[in-house]
Amino acid sequence: MRHRFLVPSLLLVALTACQALAGLPAPATPTPIRLPMGYIANVQFAPFYVALEKGYFAQEGIELSFDYSFETNGVQLVGAGQLPFALVSGEQVPLARAQGLPVVMIAQWYQRYPIAVFALAEKGIRTPPDLRGRKVGLPGFFGASYVGFKALLYASGLRDEEVEAVDLGGFTQVAAVKEGKVDAAVGYINNEPLVLRRAGFAVNVIDVADHTALVGNGILTNERTIRDDPDLVRRFLRAFLRGLRDTLRDPREAFEISKKYVEGLSGENEAAQWEVLQATLPLWQAEMPGRSDLRAWQEMVNVLVRMGQLKEPGDIGAMFTNAFVEELWPLVEQGR
Amino acid sequence: MSDRPILSAHRITHLYPTPRGEILALREVSLTLRPGEFVCLVGPSGCGKTTLLRILAGLLLPTRGEVWLREQPLRGPDRRVGIVFQKDSLLPWRTAMENVRLPLELGGWPPLEAMERAKELLEQVGLKGFEQAYPQELSGGMQRRVALARALAADPEILLLDEPFAALDAITRERLNEALVELWERQRKTVLMVTHDVQEAAWLADRVLIMSPRPGTIVAEIQIPFPRPRGADRWAHPAFLQTVWAIRQALGNGGG
Amino acid sequence: MLGKAAGWGIMGRSAIWLPRAGTVFLFVFLWSLLVRIGDYPPFILPGPERVAARLWALAAEGALWRHWWATAVEVGLGLGLGVTVGLALAYPLAHWRLFEQMMTPYLVASQAVPIIAVAPLLIIWFGPGLLARVLVSALVAFFPILVSAIAGFRQVPLEWRELFRSLQATRWQTFWKLEWPAALPVIFGGLKISATLSVIGAFVGELISADRGIGFLIKQGQGLYDTPLVFGGILLLASQALLLYGAISALEHRWVRR
Numbered sequence: 001m002r003h004r005f006l007v008p009s010l011l012l013v014a015l016t017a018c019q020a021l022a023g024l025p026a027p028a029t030p031t032p033i034r035l036p037m038g039y040i041a042n043v044q045f046a047p048f049y050v051a052l053e054k055g056y057f058a059q060e061g062i063e064l065s066f067d068y069s070f071e072t073n074g075v076q077l078v079g080a081g082q083l084p085f086a087l088v089s090g091e092q093v094p095l096a097r098a099q100g101l102p103v104v105m106i107a108q109w110y111q112r113y114p115i116a117v118f119a120l121a122e123k124g125i126r127t128p129p130d131l132r133g134r135k136v137g138l139p140g141f142f143g144a145s146y147v148g149f150k151a152l153l154y155a156s157g158l159r160d161e162e163v164e165a166v167d168l169g170g171f172t173q174v175a176a177v178k179e180g181k182v183d184a185a186v187g188y189i190n191n192e193p194l195v196l197r198r199a200g201f202a203v204n205v206i207d208v209a210d211h212t213a214l215v216g217n218g219i220l221t222n223e224r225t226i227r228d229d230p231d232l233v234r235r236f237l238r239a240f241l242r243g244l245r246d247t248l249r250d251p252r253e254a255f256e257i258s259k260k261y262v263e264g265l266s267g268e269n270e271a272a273q274w275e276v277l278q279a280t281l282p283l284w285q286a287e288m289p290g291r292s293d294l295r296a297w298q299e300m301v302n303v304l305v306r307m308g309q310l311k312e313p314g315d316i317g318a319m320f321t322n323a324f325v326e327e328l329w330p331l332v333e334q335g336r
Numbered sequence: 337m338s339d340r341p342i343l344s345a346h347r348i349t350h351l352y353p354t355p356r357g358e359i360l361a362l363r364e365v366s367l368t369l370r371p372g373e374f375v376c377l378v379g380p381s382g383c384g385k386t387t388l389l390r391i392l393a394g395l396l397l398p399t400r401g402e403v404w405l406r407e408q409p410l411r412g413p414d415r416r417v418g419i420v421f422q423k424d425s426l427l428p429w430r431t432a433m434e435n436v437r438l439p440l441e442l443g444g445w446p447p448l449e450a451m452e453r454a455k456e457l458l459e460q461v462g463l464k465g466f467e468q469a470y471p472q473e474l475s476g477g478m479q480r481r482v483a484l485a486r487a488l489a490a491d492p493e494i495l496l497l498d499e500p501f502a503a504l505d506a507i508t509r510e511r512l513n514e515a516l517v518e519l520w521e522r523q524r525k526t527v528l529m530v531t532h533d534v535q536e537a538a539w540l541a542d543r544v545l546i547m548s549p550r551p552g553t554i555v556a557e558i559q560i561p562f563p564r565p566r567g568a569d570r571w572a573h574p575a576f577l578q579t580v581w582a583i584r585q586a587l588g589n590g591g592g
Numbered sequence: 593m594l595g596k597a598a599g600w601g602i603m604g605r606s607a608i609w610l611p612r613a614g615t616v617f618l619f620v621f622l623w624s625l626l627v628r629i630g631d632y633p634p635f636i637l638p639g640p641e642r643v644a645a646r647l648w649a650l651a652a653e654g655a656l657w658r659h660w661w662a663t664a665v666e667v668g669l670g671l672g673l674g675v676t677v678g679l680a681l682a683y684p685l686a687h688w689r690l691f692e693q694m695m696t697p698y699l700v701a702s703q704a705v706p707i708i709a710v711a712p713l714l715i716i717w718f719g720p721g722l723l724a725r726v727l728v729s730a731l732v733a734f735f736p737i738l739v740s741a742i743a744g745f746r747q748v749p750l751e752w753r754e755l756f757r758s759l760q761a762t763r764w765q766t767f768w769k770l771e772w773p774a775a776l777p778v779i780f781g782g783l784k785i786s787a788t789l790s791v792i793g794a795f796v797g798e799l800i801s802a803d804r805g806i807g808f809l810i811k812q813g814q815g816l817y818d819t820p821l822v823f824g825g826i827l828l829l830a831s832q833a834l835l836l837y838g839a840i841s842a843l844e845h846r847w848v849r850r
Contacts, residue, residue: 075817076635076817079635079817080635080636095815095816095817096635096817098816098817099634099635099816099817099818099819100633100634100635101633101635101817140801140811141803141808141812142811142812142814142815143815166720167720167801167802167803168715168716168720168801169711169712169715169720169724169800169801170712170715170800170801172712172715172716175716176716181719309816390754393758394758395754395757395758412760413757413758413759413760414760415759415760417758418758419754419755419758421751421754421755423751424751425749425751425752425755427752427770427773427774428849429773429774429776429848429849438759438769439759441765441769442756442759442760442761442765442769443759470849472849490759
């Protein structure tokens with residue numbers, strides 16, 4: 001099991017050697033890569049759809065396929081060396097490393113943590129202190145929603161027992177809020193609040209990223225891939241960054257491309273999904289998209305320790321690397 | 337002993353529905369039981385003896401004809417008619433005692449009295465000491481004794497026995513027949529016993545009814561003049577042997 | 593007879609427990625061997641000693657018993673409800689063809705519905721409390737008992753039914769003194785399946801929504817990449833299934849005489 005990646009990488013070395021001799025621009029046999037997305041097909045994955053559609057991955061000799069499964073599975077597959085990459089939320093990295101999974105984030109795609117607390121306007125919940133004594137619904141006591149929610153409480157000086165967290169047992173926050181089962185709920189800022197608004201409700205949103213810096217979603221790999229096959233990392237990341245660049249520059253084009261990959265982007269839902277993409281773009285924007293901030297990692301690890309999910313902070317420096325992004329982005333930005 | 341019939345069947349005809357049409361099981365069967373009588377019903381297998389018995393017990397309504405219990409037509413099962421089935425019908429989750437007690441429980445007897453009576457009945461059929469045994473712990477003969485005691489528990493006036501000892505070996509069977517006669521002589525119930533054993537019929541009965549093969553009907557009636565008690569020395573009496581011969585003859589003719 | 597039974601008891605104890613202890617030992621040994629030979633990191637396959645240590649740590653926190661009991665309560669209530677509903681439906685279904693024909697499609701369909709898909713809905717309808725989890729457990733537990741009870745009621749031999757008819761037993765007497773005890777051996781077979789399924793049902797309910805229970809522990813273990821905790825949770829679930837199975841077998845031994 002542990003040696004599974006050794007064989008392909010050896011092959012790759014051999015292939016590269018052959019190419020060098022033959023002087024070919026791209027590998028003759030593309031590397032197949034299955035990418036766990038951690039969510040269902042969605043317009044939020046537009047940069048990947050753009051990169052795939054425009055042949056950026058093909059140019060790097062990568063044959064990309066998407067795997068829309070649970071986030072934890074992706075982390076485990078990458079940690080165990082079964083897959084080279086996965087899309088995951090930042091807090092998964094310290095949690096997984098604490099259990100010995102040698103995973104590393106190589107690009108922090110979401111610069112802002114995308115979690116928010118939202119409530120019907122009539123509840124009068126505008127700032128974190130308004131949550132005191134209220135019932136807040138979560139899709140479960142795990143994942144980005146849970147961490148973002150707790151981080152918001154701690155950043156605002158609230159204690160755990162001051163807000164009643166309710167496990168909704170799945171992504172049913174919109175229904176729970178609409179029916180008044182909870183006073184507020186935790187969701188993705190580019191998803192649930194938009195759905196409620198489009199349904200004609202006045203909604204208040206508390207953006208976690210306004211109150212604390214956490215590490216949002218990004219691309220995960222494992223230590224062995226970085227060590228043994230940094231070129232694969234470079235190729236994969238370059239294709240992604242070019243897709244991200246194009247999406248930020250021309251969202252309309254990215255949306256049109258995404259229609260091919262996501263059901264229900266045209267027709268009655270088109271306007272709503274376009275709104276989702278527009279609400280998502282600001283989460284990606286930065287001077288250097290994909291770069292991680294050490295302070296955000298420290299902040300997040302502190303929250304996890306306080307929540308009791310981590311016993312100790314661990315080696316924060318080993319959780320991520322900016323080396324690839326810093327090398328690649330300037331070139332990508334120049335259109336290369 | 338009064339001569340007014342206690343149970344009588346009047347021109348019973350019975351049809352069985354089958355996928356290939358109806359089968360005539362019984363044709364115009366009439367018979368009469370007088371109080372205290374021991375009657376045996378003899379016939380070849382498949383002649384409808386069991387069907388007749390179930391009709392007499394009120395478990396089955398005949399297609400045509402009527403059964404009368406004393407002065408009333410029989411419309412369904414009646415506590416005055418007890419039945420011992422051919423197949424083993426003891427309940428395996430009940431002890432011998434509890435099996436015998438069942439009719440009393442169903443009849444609403446007070447538990448203590450029911451227990452006393454069940455114990456007494458088991459003693460009468462020779463099973464003292466086996467009250468707490470489960471059926472599967474008893475021999476075949478003992479199981480039949482329990483079944484007999486159970487049939488007697490509700491104190492029926494008429495006892496219908498459907499080849500009650502058919503599955504037993506000859507010696508056990510003889511012993512049980514002796515026990516049966518002894519019980520009958522003591523309690524003087526009216527007994528109708530189905531058997532296909534001619535000698536058994538001649539030994540036990542006051543009267544033997546002979547049935548023809550299907551469609552079953554009663555083709556002969558033979559009185560057994562032989563005095564009681566009929567011990568093992570019956571075999572030494574020519575009259576007994578003659579009677580056995582006569583029954584066999586009648587069976588043979590009916591079988592045609 | 594009594595002597596024989598007592599003899600069996602003493603004989604039986606060592607005769608049964610020795611091989612059982614042996615298989616447990618063998619299982620742990622092979623497991624440990626596999627981990628050592630494969631040299632798997634604990635997040636892929638933790639060894640028995642790691643799992644034991646994790647459970648011990650949980651017990652030291654006092655959390656082990658709390659979670660175990662929370663699930664046990666759900667399993668008990670879920671199984672109880674499932675069995676009650678199953679038995680209550682089985683009797684009319686066994687006796688009235690029309691009722692059976694009307695109900696069967698729904699009952700069969702209810703078993704084809706993936707419980708994972710329905711559980712979140714139950715939680716929305718009944719709130720994220722104990723009730724929803726008990727309902728999930730009952731939903732998976734009721735079917736085996738229903739099917740076995742129908743079979744049990746139907747297979748009562750005709751001779752016994754005629755005996756009760758000839759003794760003019762009432763419907764209630766026929767049920768209580770004949771059909772119920774006659775069906776009991778078959779019902780126990782279904783009950784054993786229901787019992788193990790009810791544990792799965794409670795677990796699924798907890799996966800969907802719970803702040804305690806073994807399902808919560810396993811979900812937490814998954815979320816935190818704590819594979820020893822996941823394995824420990826599985827062992828805890830297994831312990832409940834075994835305990836329940838043993839208790840039912842003991843009852844069966846006392847009540848059922850074939």
